[in-house]
Amino acid sequence: MNIQRYKDYDSLSSAAAYWVWRQIKQKPGSLICFPSGESPTGMFKFLVQYAKAGKIDFSQAHFVGLDEWVGMDKNNEGSCSHYLHQHFFSKLKIAPAQVRFFDAKAADLDGECEKMNKHIQDLGGLDMMIVGIGMNGHIGLNEPGTDFNTYAHHSALAPVTIDVAKKYFTQQPQLTEGITLGLRHLAEARTPVLIASGAKKAGIIAQALNGPLTIDVPASIFQTLPNAQIFLDHGVAEKLNKE
Template sequence: MTIQRYKDYDSLSSAAAYLVWRQIKQKPDSLICFPSGDSPTGMFKFLVQYAKEGRIDFSRAHFVGLDEWVGMDKNDEGSCSHYLHKNFFSLLKIAPAQVRFFDAKVADLDRACQEMDEHITNLGGLDMMIVGIGMNGHIGLNEPGTDFNVYAHHSALAPVTIDVAKKYFTQQPRLTEGITLGLRHLAEARTPVLIASGSKKAGIIAQALNGPVTTDVPASIFQNLPNTQIFLDHGAAEKLNKE
């Protein structure tokens, strides 16, 4: 586990974008998992800039979305896939064949999970899986109590997750369940990446990276993943033990 501390969010975002840039340079057909939310927005801005300047070519890369609110897809404003299209895929006109999201509107969610697992396996596994961290330590929508060995799955959302999610919607939907890549995917990714910013994340970051490894704090799995890259700005790192 390598922890990188940066003076501010912009520096963190630039460094995270450089990590993706380096991955694509080394393996143009990489399979990368992208998250939605506030934390990766700056990274996407840098990556879009690099691509438009001709410094990076995503034409051979493949992407999967980390998670989705059950009952939503890219046409629903506030959904995870809508965010990723708005902030990255649509801006660079990434071909639809390069991108896979959960179909969170189907009746058979177990089948949707199985299809995502098969898709990742067929592409040779995740080269890079980038995630943020929830206020309760969740990764993707792997809520507290999730088994570290689970692949894609769907489950009930924690109350704090539902409360935090409200900011993404202009009209409040009824959020009850999420569908997500599993913590086993994170463990098997060749490069797992965590991005966190702001003082509001400092407490859970310290708990996840300095506390006991437990399913009560899903993000504590990072302590068991030697290839992990952790990107924190000053605020997020302020309660972390000095190394």
């Protein structure tokens, strides 16, 4: 893994956007997984600016959403797909055929996971998979205890994940389960990317990158990924190599 440290969130976001720009320049038809949440917002801001300035062309690219709250879709403010539409896809009028999200309202969630796995396989695998990190070390909605060899799946949400998610909603949701790409997808992605910022996540980043490799900290899988690019700002990196 290649750990890159930046003085602030804006510098981190610019650097992460550059890696997406670089990927699209090298392969215009890339398949990229995007996450939702606070961490990638700055990256999307830069990517939208680049696209509107004609510096990057997403017209041939394909995208998948990392995860979703079970029972929600893009019409639910606070959902993962709503976030990605709001901050990226709708701003650039990305064609619906280029984007695939989990149908988290599907009656057969296992079948939906199989469809997502097949979609990724049919497009030749993920060229880039971008993720953040949860306060408990989760990646996407791969909660502590998730096997590193798991592909797309749905599972119960950890209490801390439910608590943190409240900030994304104006009305209190009933969150119990999530559907997500798996850690095996991350391991198989040609370029796995982790974005993290802020002192509040310094402890879990240190556990994930300096601590033991364990399913109790899903993000520790990055220790096994030689092609991984990890973007950290000063606050989140302050405890690295100090524990």
